Amino acid sequence: MALLNGILAQLLNGLRIGSIYALIALGYTMVYGIAKMINFAHGDIIMVGAYALYVFVSLLHVHPALAVVLTIGFCAVMGITIEKIAYKPLRNAQRLAVLITAIGVSYLLQNLALLIFKATPIPFGSIIRVPSITVGEITISGLTMVTLAVTAVVMVGLTxxxxxxxxxxxxxxxxxxxxxxxxxxxxxxxxxxxxxxIGSALAAVAGILYISQYESLLPTLGALPGIKAFVAAVLGGIGSIPGAMIGGLVLGIIESMSKAYISTQLADAIVFSMLVVVLLLKPSGILGKLSIEKV
Amino acid sequence: MAMLEVNDLKVYYGVIQAIKGVSFQVNEGEVIALIGANGAGKTTILHTITGLLSPHSGSVVFEGTDITKVPAHKIVSLGMAHVPEGRRVFAQLSVLQNLMLGAFTRTDKNEIQESLEEVYKRFPRLAERKNQIAGTLSGGEQQMLAMGRALMSKPRIILMDEPSMGLSPILVNEIFDIIQSVSAGGTTVLLVEQNAKKALSIADRAYVLETGKIVLEGEASVLMNDDSIKKAYLGE
Incomplete structure (x- = not known):
């Protein structure tokens, strides 16, 4: 019974972090589907969202609910601006040029944050204050419930x-x-x-949920969830919206189960090895588009 | 005044000149055929007319308006539809979704519904398969879908690029019957074809294109009996 409860608790943890990966993966997969590019700066929009929320709530003392709306809006405008300035001029360029530009934008965002907010981590308490509930012997934190609910609403809405x-x-x-x-x-x-x-707005939502969990701001905080979400997008099938959702959740569960039952240190390695496994076994991902075109 | 005028059009791909000064006119109600061998520049001309390519010089005038610099996505609402080479249906979407995308720029729901019924009447097979994914249709059905999709915009002129490509002789006849009935319904047709015989059989006038230049033009019935045409394109 204790084992079962443990597994259920880890499953919930996995779904919570997986939801965040799924939200980020949606941005990767939608941009890939439409513009045929991997936007490696996408992860840093999470960081921008987290800092934006901090600025609105802690520095400008905006009501948290309004701050969430402003953060999402700010990131959406940021995404549009990046696309206009950095990617649009490369619409007909080689894919490699676009990819390198995206990595450049990623560094630019991280270093801008470093310049403005310095390298010292800034503590920032969660704005989500929902009491936890206990079902049987399992306690579900308020943050988990909010994360799952928000993600479910976003996914249904987007679909x-x-x-x-x-x-x-x-x-x-x-x-x-x-x-x-x-x-x-x-x-x-x-x-x-x-x-x-839309992709950047979803990254902002992910950023808000992520920072509510880790409660500490760093200019590089978007890098790790960003790259994991990229793995999730490939796992689900890049270009597929339901694929990104499934890929994110599956990856989150793999991560939390690895942490709990294999090794905390090895968890990230296991997550990233999923990319290798997918590329070896089913490069098109779980829901990768089938080639059904007839001539 | 001609409905569609192409004046001294020159188009380059990089340094290579694909179209070397092409001029022709399409009058309202006509079926005009643009024939020529592979690589003559037929598709390039259609792409330039609808804005998918920009010309180096020359102009395209549609119903008195210069549309040379009008972006591709604004062309269809002017009353010009383009059935591209290779059909290019949205393979992952259903037949109905494809048709509705054809009416993307229209807003009146009742009129769109009317057009949909007209398309279904013209292509009963599309009605039978309206929920099927377009990529699973046969080549002939995809051609019908591409044509139906273009008709959903209620065009005054329709540009068709190689509608017979890759189809069996029976289907080719069927497609050409449909083109004739579209024309009889009052839509002007600019038809690009490698199948010169079929194209000339339904066209009013035709232009013969060779390596980016018009080398011959005239009444289709006259061209059909022209010795050089017979030899080069009709295999006689």
Missing amino acids: LFVNHTKMGHSMLAVSEDQGAAKLMGINVDRTITITFA
């Missing part, structure tokens, strides 16, 4: 948006064939902009 709105349909069309999408009257540039805005 409805993509499949049932005109903008969502234009995103699907652009991700498949930009030229044909243009012929339908779809503004491809605007679609890419909106995708970056």
Whole structure:
């Protein structure tokens, strides 16, 4: 019974951290689907979101609820700006050039944060104050419940948006064939902009949830969850929205189970080795797109 | 005044000149065929007309408006639809989703529904398969879907790029019957084809393209009996 409870508790931990990975992975996968690029600066938007929340709440004393909205808005605008300045001029360039630029943007964001906020970690208490509940012998923290609830709402909302709105349909069309999408009257540039805005807004949500868990701000805090979410996106099948959701949750569970039952030190290594395993066994990922095109 | 005028169009791919000063006109209600061998520049011309490529010089005038610099996504709402080479249907989406994307720029739901019913009437097979994923359709069905998708924008002119490519002779006949009925319905047609015989059989006038230049033009019925055309394109 104790073992079972332990496993259930770890499962919840895994779902909590996995939810955050899933939110970040959605940004990777959507941008990849639409713009065919891996935005390696995406992880740093989490950091931007965490610092933005800190500035709004601790320095400007904005009400936490409003601060959350402002943080999400700030990150969305940040994502749009990065796309306009750094990636749009490279729309027809080689993929490698775009990839290197994304890594450059990542360093730029980290060093800007270092310049503004210095290297010393800034303690920042969670703004999520929900009491924990106990079911049987398992205690579920308020943060876990909020994280799972927020992620569920975001996922359902995003799925409805993509499949049932005109903008969502234009995103699907652009991700498949930009030229044909243009012929339908779809503004491809605007679609890419909106995708970056949504991806960055999701990263902001992830950043808020992440910082509520770790309660300490560092300019590099986005790097590790960012790269793990990238693994999650590949695990789920890059380009697939449900794939990113599943990949994130699976990776979170693998991480927490590894920490609890194998080794805390080895947990990250196990998580990253998943990338190798996926690339060896099923490079298209769990929900990777099937090639069903007939000629 | 012609409905569509292409004036002295020159298009480059890098340093290579693909189109070397092409001019032609399409009048309202006509079926115009642009024929020529592989690599003559037919697809390049269509891509330049609808803004997927920009010309080095020359102009494209549609219904009196210069559209040379109009971006591709603004062309369809002007009343011009383009059925691209290789169909380019959205393979992961359903037949219905593809058709609705064809009406992307239209807003009146009732009118869109009317167009959808017209397309289903013209292509009953699309109605039967409206929930099927487009990538699983046969080549002929995908061609029908690409044409239906273009018709969903209610175009006054439709540009078709190699609609017969890769289809069996029976399907080719079926597709050409549909093109004729689209034309009879009042839509102007600019048809690009390697299958010169079929194209000339339904066209009013035709232009023959060779390595980026128009080498011959005239009534389709006259061109069909032209010796050089017979030899080069009709295999007689």
